[in-house]
Amino acid sequence: MTLSKLEAAKLKFQKSKKIDTNQSIIDYILDCYITLNPCSYGNRLQNYICNLLNLFVISSRLNKGDFIYKDTFGEFKVTYLDQDLNYHITHIRQWQKFKYYLIMFIDCENDFTPEFYFVPKNIINKFKLGNMVGTKEANEDNHNVDLRVTIKKGSAEHKLLNKHNLLKDTTFDSLKEFVELSD
Helix, strand or coil: CCCCHHHHHHHHHHCCCCCCCCCCHHHHHHHHHHHCCHHHHHHHHHHHHHHHHCCEECCHHHCCCCEEECCEEEEEEEEECCCCCEEEEEEECCCCCCCEEEEEEEEHHHCCEEEEEEEEHHHHHHCCCEECCCCCCCCCCCCCCCEEEEEECCCHHHHHHHHCCCCCCCCHHHHHHHHHHCC
């Protein structure tokens, strides 16, 4: 039996958005992908990963990123690989007072395997950044404009991100080891 579009939409609307946090990273990533809209999975994954790492999540109102790392702050970015094999890092807010990006690429082509990059904030400026909304000209008088970057899987930009990664590799174990050694 095939559901009508209206029935499918109603079921989606009624479906609980609760995701069990007592499961493996891969299962959590899969549940977020299946259950949530793109605008809501980022915060959920950020909280889940920060909780696993014992990183304290801070209020976005502080304009200091998303979490406390050692004696400074970090910004968490997460993106699933799209069907064109691109990762999209969005809402880049370089004016905020943090020192590091914790970037999580989820490789949908490779069984939704996460890749982690812990990089100094200034590394993002090595990429071709664009405005989230409007043109460069439309935003020339605006301060604090959200930016974005698209990184093709396996591209020179992807390799550049890996080159500046402070982790020994892109696994969660490497991220966990890095954070724990820094305590």
